[in-house]
Amino acid sequence: MDKFKVMVIQGPNLNMLGLREPNVYGSMRLQDIHQQMKVVADQYGAEIEFFQSNFEGEIVDKIQECLGEVDGIIINAAAYTHTSVAIRDAISAINLPTIEVHISNVYRREEFRQKSLIAPVCAGVIVGFGPVGYHLAMIGMLQIFDQIKAVKNAQQADKE
Numbered sequence: 001m002d003k004f005k006v007m008v009i010q011g012p013n014l015n016m017l018g019l020r021e022p023n024v025y026g027s028m029r030l031q032d033i034h035q036q037m038k039v040v041a042d043q044y045g046a047e048i049e050f051f052q053s054n055f056e057g058e059i060v061d062k063i064q065e066c067l068g069e070v071d072g073i074i075i076n077a078a079a080y081t082h083t084s085v086a087i088r089d090a091i092s093a094i095n096l097p098t099i100e101v102h103i104s105n106v107y108r109r110e111e112f113r114q115k116s117l118i119a120p121v122c123a124g125v126i127v128g129f130g131p132v133g134y135h136l137a138m139i140g141m142l143q144i145f146d147q148i149k150a151v152k153n154a155q156q157a158d159k160e
């Protein structure tokens with residue numbers, strides 16, 4: 001079986017992690033978070049790719065490009081989480097297992113952050129664990145891959 005592939009998509013201002021409101025988002029930089037995710041992916045034998053954009057349309061394009069290319073998406077759509085019907089529709093259109101991550105506990109913050117347009121089209125949501133949330137999302141994604149593998153193996157066994 002080919003390697004499973006995860007796409008990690010980071011929305012606006014997440015390129016500023018480490019500098020940006022460290023009391024809310026912690027002191028880890030985005031590249032450090034990605035490095036740790038890569039270690040987990042390598043241990044599992046999965047491929048992983050990273051994408052960050054401050055532009056909604058670029059994020060929509062990247063999600064569409066995932067179709068047929070990757071097996072799952074981990075996304076922190078940042079501020080677009082609360083506003084973007086376009087990102088929600090793109091996730092819904094490609095129908096790949098998608099995990100939403102938020103570094104901060106958005107449910108303890110301003111009211112406008114307490115609504116996610118994306119959560120209803122995601123397999124799961126991880127909120128409020130700081131940068132460790134990305135690690136938890138990786139574990140969740142690898143669990144989903146194990147399930148896909150088990151279903152494929154069972155279907156193969158049925159054929160034989």
Ligand code: DQA
Pocket residue numbers: 012013014076077078079080081101102103104105106113
């Ligand atoms: C965030 C929460 C969003 O409300 C905010 O706009 C972000 C980051 C988080 O990871 O906690 O940029 O998605």
